[in-house]
Amino acid sequence: METNGCLLEAKKISKSFPGVKALDEVDFSLQCGSVHALIGENGAGKSTLMKCLFGIYREDSGQFLINGASVSFQTPKQAIQSGISMVHQELNQVSTLRVMDNIWLGRFPKKYIAIDEKVMIAKTKEIFDDLEIRVDPEAKIANLSVSECQMVEIAKAASQGAKIIVMDEPTSSLSEKEVDHLFRVIGKLKEKQCGIIYISHKLDEILRIADEVTIMRDGKHIATQPVSALTIDKMITMMVGRQLTQRFPKKTNVVGKPLLEVDHLKLQYEPLVEDVSFSLHAGEILGIAGLEGSKRTEIVEGLFGVRKVSAGKVLLHGRACKNKTPRNSISNGFALLTEERKFNGIFSGLNIENNIIIANLPKYRKVGVLKHKAINKDTSWVVDRLQVKTPSTKTLIRNLSGGNQQKVIFGRWLLTQPQIFLLDEPTRGIDVGAKYEIYQLILELANEGKGVIMISSEMPELLGVADRIMVMSNGRIAGFVDTKKTSQEEILQLAAKFV
Amino acid sequence: MKSIILRKRSITKAACMKWALNNAIYIVLAALIIVITLVDSSFLSFKNFWFIITQASTRIILALGVAGIIVLGGADLSIGRMIGLAGVISASLLQSLENPNIIFPGLDLPVLIPVLLVILVCGVFSLVSGIVVAKMHVTAFIATLGMQLILYGVASTYFEKIGNASPIGGLKTSFTRFAQGGIDLGFFTLPYLILYVILVVAIMWFIWNKMALGRNMFAIGTNVEAAQVSGVNISRTIILIYIIAGLLYGFAGALEVGRTGSATNNLGNGYELDAIAACVVGGVSLMGGVGSIVGIVTGVIIFQVINYGLVYISVSPYMLYIIKGAIVILAVAIDAQKYVQKK
Numbered sequence: 001m002e003t004n005g006c007l008l009e010a011k012k013i014s015k016s017f018p019g020v021k022a023l024d025e026v027d028f029s030l031q032c033g034s035v036h037a038l039i040g041e042n043g044a045g046k047s048t049l050m051k052c053l054f055g056i057y058r059e060d061s062g063q064f065l066i067n068g069a070s071v072s073f074q075t076p077k078q079a080i081q082s083g084i085s086m087v088h089q090e091l092n093q094v095s096t097l098r099v100m101d102n103i104w105l106g107r108f109p110k111k112y113i114a115i116d117e118k119v120m121i122a123k124t125k126e127i128f129d130d131l132e133i134r135v136d137p138e139a140k141i142a143n144l145s146v147s148e149c150q151m152v153e154i155a156k157a158a159s160q161g162a163k164i165i166v167m168d169e170p171t172s173s174l175s176e177k178e179v180d181h182l183f184r185v186i187g188k189l190k191e192k193q194c195g196i197i198y199i200s201h202k203l204d205e206i207l208r209i210a211d212e213v214t215i216m217r218d219g220k221h222i223a224t225q226p227v228s229a230l231t232i233d234k235m236i237t238m239m240v241g242r243q244l245t246q247r248f249p250k251k252t253n254v255v256g257k258p259l260l261e262v263d264h265l266k267l268q269y270e271p272l273v274e275d276v277s278f279s280l281h282a283g284e285i286l287g288i289a290g291l292e293g294s295k296r297t298e299i300v301e302g303l304f305g306v307r308k309v310s311a312g313k314v315l316l317h318g319r320a321c322k323n324k325t326p327r328n329s330i331s332n333g334f335a336l337l338t339e340e341r342k343f344n345g346i347f348s349g350l351n352i353e354n355n356i357i358i359a360n361l362p363k364y365r366k367v368g369v370l371k372h373k374a375i376n377k378d379t380s381w382v383v384d385r386l387q388v389k390t391p392s393t394k395t396l397i398r399n400l401s402g403g404n405q406q407k408v409i410f411g412r413w414l415l416t417q418p419q420i421f422l423l424d425e426p427t428r429g430i431d432v433g434a435k436y437e438i439y440q441l442i443l444e445l446a447n448e449g450k451g452v453i454m455i456s457s458e459m460p461e462l463l464g465v466a467d468r469i470m471v472m473s474n475g476r477i478a479g480f481v482d483t484k485k486t487s488q489e490e491i492l493q494l495a496a497k498f499v
Numbered sequence: 500m501k502s503i504i505l506r507k508r509s510i511t512k513a514a515c516m517k518w519a520l521n522n523a524i525y526i527v528l529a530a531l532i533i534v535i536t537l538v539d540s541s542f543l544s545f546k547n548f549w550f551i552i553t554q555a556s557t558r559i560i561l562a563l564g565v566a567g568i569i570v571l572g573g574a575d576l577s578i579g580r581m582i583g584l585a586g587v588i589s590a591s592l593l594q595s596l597e598n599p600n601i602i603f604p605g606l607d608l609p610v611l612i613p614v615l616l617v618i619l620v621c622g623v624f625s626l627v628s629g630i631v632v633a634k635m636h637v638t639a640f641i642a643t644l645g646m647q648l649i650l651y652g653v654a655s656t657y658f659e660k661i662g663n664a665s666p667i668g669g670l671k672t673s674f675t676r677f678a679q680g681g682i683d684l685g686f687f688t689l690p691y692l693i694l695y696v697i698l699v700v701a702i703m704w705f706i707w708n709k710m711a712l713g714r715n716m717f718a719i720g721t722n723v724e725a726a727q728v729s730g731v732n733i734s735r736t737i738i739l740i741y742i743i744a745g746l747l748y749g750f751a752g753a754l755e756v757g758r759t760g761s762a763t764n765n766l767g768n769g770y771e772l773d774a775i776a777a778c779v780v781g782g783v784s785l786m787g788g789v790g791s792i793v794g795i796v797t798g799v800i801i802f803q804v805i806n807y808g809l810v811y812i813s814v815s816p817y818m819l820y821i822i823k824g825a826i827v828i829l830a831v832a833i834d835a836q837k838y839v840q841k842k
Contacts, residue, residue, distance in 0.1 A: 076728050092725040094718045096788045106720055114709040116699045206606030230568040 005032050006068070007195040008084075008164050009054075013062035017049055019428075022048040024219045025062070027040030030164060030195040035186060037198045037206040039240050040239055040455035041215035041492075042292055046199050050166050054079045054086055065421060066164070085157030086166040087144075093141050093149060100124040100137040103156045127155050131185050136193070147178040147206075154185055158192075164199045165189065171454075172293055172499070175378050183209055202499055203293050215239055231491075240459070240488040248464030249439050253446035255467055256282035258318075260420055260451055265302060266314035272473050273298045276313060280420070280451040285442060287483070288455040294472040297339050300422040304329045304336040314320045317421075321492060335413035339424040341402070347407050348398035352390060353379045355397045355408050360415045382411030386441065387441045389486070403434025410441060421445055423454045459488045474498040523833050524782055524794065527826070528801050530583035532654040535808040542811055549687075556692040556749045557758065559796055561774040562781070563703045564747035565586070565741040566795050569778050570720045572787030573632065578748055578774055580650035581624065582767025584615035585752025587658050589674075590667040590762035592616070598669030601643025602662055611678045625745020626738065631739075635735035643652040647771075653766070664735060667711035668761035678757025692754065699747065704792045716740055721788030776823070779804050787839055801826075 010028040014021075030036045035282050064071050066082060072305075073079040076086075082302040082450030093102050100120050101108075109119040124137040133151045136296055141149060171179045185198060186209060189412060200206055206213060206227070213230055215222040215238040222238050258279050265276040269396065273295045280286050286294045301307045303314065303336050305323035314321050316332065323329040329336070338344045356379050357364055364371050379393045386407040390400060397405055406426065423442070427435045442465055446452055456462050459496040462469050463483050471478045478497040479499045481490060521527065534540045561582075565575045592613035594601045624646065631642040634694020658664060681688040707713035715736045718726040727733055756762045783790030804824065809819055 069732055077730055080728065092722065094721045094725050094788075095722045097714065101714055101718075102725075102729075105714070107724065108711040108714065112704070115711055115714065192553060301842075399728065486687070 001426065006030070007032050007066070008462045009068075010049065010053065011063045011065070013049060013052055014060045015052055015057060016060055018217045022219050023052070025057070026216065026219070028214055028221070028224075031195060031212070032163075032195055033190045033193045034194045034211040035190065035198050035209050037200065037210035038216065039200065039203070039213060040150045040222075041459065043218075044216040044239070045219040045420070046216055047168065047364075048219075050086065050197070050199070051166065054084065054166070056159070064284060065244065075460070080160060080162070083161060083363050085160060085162035085164070086168065087150060087153045087157065087170060088168055093153070095142040096140070099135055099144070099152050100142055101239040102139075102141055103159055105125070121446070123159070124155075127159050131155060131158060131188050132181075133185065146173045146495040147175070147181070147234065150174075151183070151185065151364070154189075156192075158189065164195065164200070168199045169201070169293075170198070171202060183268050203235050203495065203496070206235070217241065236489050236492055240492065242370075246432060247436070247460070249436065249443055251443060251467075253443055253464075253467070254285050256449060258282075258306050259284075259314065259316070261315040263313040264305070265299070265314065266310050267298060267302050268308040269308035271295055271298055271475065273302065274300075274395060274497070276469055276477060278480070280453060282419075282444050282449045282451055284468070285452045285454055285466045287462035287469040288453065288472060289457075289462055289469050289491050289495060290472030291477075291499065292457065293474075295471070295475040296472050297424055298475075299454060299472075300424055300455065304334055304422060306336070318464060330416055330418070333360075333417070333419040333420035334422065335416060336422045337406075337409055337413065337418070337424060337426055338455075339428070339431070341409070346397050346405050349396065351394045351396055351398070352383070352388070352408055353393045356382050356393075356412050356415065357476065363415075366435050378415055382408070382414065385398070385436065386411050401431070401434070403430040403437070406430055406438060407441075410438075419450055420452060421452045425455055425457065427456070427458070435461075444498060459491055462491075463488070470497055477490060501562040502514075520833055522758070522813060523541065524780060524801060524831070526796060527780075528804065531804050535804070535812055538812040539804040542808060545687075546747055547807070547811070549690075549716060551571050551691075551803045551807050553690050553692050554632055555799050556696045557754050558773060558777065558803070559696050559769075559799045560699050560747050560751040560754070561770060562777045562795050562799050563699060563792070564744035564751075565771070565774045566778045566781075566790055566792075568639060568744055569775065570716055570787060570790045571639070571737060571740055572720050574643070574775055574785070575639065575744060576771050577624075577628065577650055579767040579769050580654060581621045581645045581745065581748035582752040582770055583762075583764055584650050584654040584657070585621050585749045586756045586762035586766040587654050587662060587667060587764055588620065589613045589617045589753045590660055590670060590756045591657075593671050594667070595669050595671045599830075601668065602664075603668065607724065610671070610673050612748070614677070617753050621749030622745040625741045625748065628742025628745075629738035633737035634658050655764040656734055666761045666763045670757070670760060673815050674757050675760060678754045682768060683782040684750070689699065694760070695750075695754065700792060700796060701769060706819035707792055711740055712736060718788075719796045747793075761779065771800065776827045776830075779827060779834070782834070784834050785831065786834075796830075805816045810830070 006029055008030040012025040012027060013023050015023040016026055026045065027048055028049065031102050048057065051057040051090065055075050055078055068480070071082060071430055094105065103124055104120055109116045109123065112220060122377065123135055128135065128137070131154065133155055135148050135151055136146065141152070144152070166186070172181060174182065190198060191309055198206070198210060210227045212224060212226055213235065213331045214224040217239060228460065243404045259282045260280040262276060262278050276299055278286070288299070290296050298307060302309050305325045305328055314323070322333060323332060347358065353375060357375055360396060361415065364375050375413070382388070383390065383393060388404050390404060397408060427438050430438065442452055443453065454466060466483050469481050469483055470482065471491055473495050476498050478494040513815065515780065561578055565578060568575045591602045592606065592608055593610060596607060628642050628646045631637050632639050655726065662838040678692065681690040715731045718731055719736055723733065737752035752767065755766065776841055778790070778795055779785060780801055807822060810816065
């Protein structure tokens with residue numbers, strides 16, 4: 001059947017965030033009845049492109065065309081009405097309602113003033129039968145598996161008459177059998193002349209399901225090729241394909257004696273992380289690499305006492321060390337720089353001074369009253385030492401740039417004088433200049449003999465700063481690599497080991 | 500097939516706990532009745548049962564009104580003052596013509612007109628609260644806290660200027676019969692109050708379970724974004740739920756006056772706490788998105804069993820406050836266990 005026409009076209013889409021060019025004149029097109037895979041490393045701009053299409057972000061320049069007509073959506077609702085649906089990684093469903101309520105929410109079939117349950121059941125079954133989906137329309141969403149929820153979302157998209165369906169990492173938590181089922185459903189959608197944009201890190205699946213593949217890197221369109229012309233190696237090369245330049249300070253740190261030993265650590269609650277064993281030496285920077293959702297954050301949160309540890313041992317200087325709460329951890333010489341700076345890093349409504357001393361208040365307290373002289377002295381020291389660009393230490397932290405906010409948080413932890421720094425995405429959302437300063441600071445910490453664990457989704461950064469890299473894959477350790485001997489290709493392959 | 504068999508066999512401790520948590524209110528109700536009956540076996544009688552139900556009736560209507568707002572994730576602090584306003588207006592318009600202190604001499608209205616009027620008045624005030632919440636994005640707590648003051652001011656002004664600041668009593672017999680009367684079935688009299696409650700419960704059950712409005716209400720309470728993306732009209736739903744609540748408060752206010760025989764501007768003071776507490780005990784989650792009509796009715800009845808039953812076995816009324824307070828806190832604590840994110 002050769003009715004292929006262009007369903008969606010994106011022309012020279014650009015989008016900048018402060019300090020970052022997230023999309024740089026990206027072109028993309030989707031044909032009727034085909035699956036177009038969109039691949040790239042974390043931060044390559046795939047999600048940003050989709051968010052622009054969906055009306056969640058506004059593009060700075062460029063144009064989206066649907067069936068040849070220019071569109072620009074202000075809200076996701078408009079996008080849905082124009083036949084675009086997104087099956088999210090985090091599904092947007094009403095868990096307390098039933099499957100069919102979710103599908104028909106906002107447009108219930110009615111009989112007089114009541115909802116016509118019979119019609120609703122019948123219509124839901126019709127769609128499910130059509131797509132070979134086997135879910136009870138009257139089951140509650142809260143009682144469904146992830147895969148079933150996803151099927152419901154896809155059925156909802158189909159019921160809305162969507163012609164363009166975006167699937168963002170649809171298989172990330174599915175079993176092999178469930179993936180097969182998903183692919184059969186995708187096949188059905190193709191027969192109906194729908195176009196599917198398929199975002200995934202799983203390159204073998206892409207070879208199976210996709211018709212075309214577009215590779216993105218650093219916000220740029222790198223290539224679009226038919227899947228028949230590609231192999232996994234070719235895709236990885238194009239995804240990575242970047243030279244390490246002088247973006248990193250010279251490494252001068254010397255790795256010393258073992259400092260921290262983690263032995264078969266296991267977390268009690270979801271998301272489960274098991275069997276984590278590694279060691280960290282004084283003066284060493286240990287990188288943790290992995291795809292999003294590979295549960296890197298959970299490990300450092302477990303070490304810091306934010307998450308409950310159910311089994312395993314942590315030895316500090318050879319002695320057992322139990323961090324039951326963050327307070328324990330701080331007094332045991334740990335520091336955690338959190339991943340979501342805005343959410344659990346800064347106190348946006350407080351000034352720089354308060355943000356700096358918050359983890360170290362007991363030191364500045366005398367009979368319950370704060371000692372302002374000591375506070376002023378230490379705060380000024382942090383601002384000078386880390387070259388925080390601010391008019392005063394009384395400035396609200398939310399008025400600083402991301403890089404300067406991050407320096408303030410680093411300063412907070414320098415004052416507690418830790419031996420072990422747990423850094424979760426320390427350079428996320430920071431412009432290039434400030435990144436260099438953060439790298440320098442990390443290296444200085446290592447030079448002073450501290451142990452540093454650094455989680456990052458930017459591989460060049462890990463290769464440029466870390467001594468060793470522990471690669472996580474789907475909640476398990478996939479392996480350790482020496483940064484001097486490894487390559488991005490090897491890390492990417494390890495990261496996909498258990499997915 | 501296999502998995503179903505396996506599931507049945509595994510009645511674990513955790514499953515029992517979960518069942519107990521989910522059915523906590525019925526367990527509490529049963530326990531209360533058993534304890535009270537053990538102390539005084541005469542408690543278990545048909546007469547007492549009707550007494551409790553009748554006493555609970557206006558409270559059930561109030562609780563059903565506020566429950567929708569709680570399901571949306573809010574709360575309504577203006578209930579008591581709604582009752583007060585509905586009370587003074589309906590009482591002033593329905594005094595007996597023989598009353599020497601009659602406010603509007605010669606005014607002879609059929610009961611239904613003032614009752615419908617106060618229902619409408621409360622509906623309009625609640626509509627305003629709804630607009631403030633839905634369109635001006637004021638939290639329900641503040642919107643209704645402010646509304647409570649406004650209502651008290653309005654009711655008090657009316658009470659002072661029109662009613663000369665003395666309790667408005669001497670009501671028409673047709674009005675007191677409207678609230679206190681019943682249908683004589685020979686062996687016992689079925690109070691009208693019960694009929695009103697059954698009617699309100701039926702209507703509310705229909706709205707919550709059969710109409711798009713109810714489904715949208717739960718959707719908004721659970722996940723506003725999902726509801727929005729699905730094309731639910733968020734502010735319209737919120738405003739409608741507030742209007743329905745207001746209508747019910749007005750009706751309950753008129754019944755309360757008819758039941759007690761007089762009204763002042765302070766009538767209904769504090770009723771909001773009883774209504775919200777009953778909802779919470781009845782399993783309506785303050786986090787929004789969860790609740791059932793049957794649960795709410797049970798919640799109100801539990802409170803009434805405590806009120807009536809414990810007094811019946813001569814527990815001191817001050818002790819009652821302590822017990823009620825503890826039960827409310829316990830109910831919310833049990834509810835919170837279901838939502839706490841374990842880390």
